[in-house]
Amino acid sequence: VHRLFEIYLKRAGQKIFESGIAKDSIKDLLLEFDIEEEVQEYNLRLTDILEKFINNPKFKEMSESAELITETTFDRLIGRDYISGIIDLLLITDSGVYIIDYKTNAKWGNKEEFIENLIHLYKNQLNYYKDIVSKMVDKSILGVYLYSTAIDAFIEV
Incomplete structure (x- = not known):
């Protein structure tokens, strides 16, 4: 995917x-x-x-007149931690940047539990992405989202 x-x-x-x-x-x-x-x-x-x-209406809203940048790799030293990774999608607009990370986890439990679990699992990762992107571009971060393919939903983190 x-x-x-x-x-x-x-x-x-x-x-x-x-x-x-x-x-x-x-x-x-x-x-x-x-x-x-x-x-x-x-x-x-x-x-x-x-x-x-x-x-998805949220994707259409965020990506309207945005530059789409896929698979942004990074390597950073944050404090004493060396962090490397790949950001799935950046949407760069005149107003700022949206960060999107795709998640293909299978849905379990009810939707609310599933969303809470995704946020719990990936919040630190997305916070690193936010910190890294804010240092890479001279624009504000407009939103950081997980996109769950299981429930076709953008989940703000």
């Missing part, structure tokens, strides 16, 4: 809102990057996940 989002968003940019997702475009991308065979059986599911993400 992460790789598909990265490839599709890099390729499509702002055009994703103009025509939606052609069912064959996912298969074409998978073939082009030699990953089609290993995920062929998931083609429809992946297309569905990507469509939900792109059509």
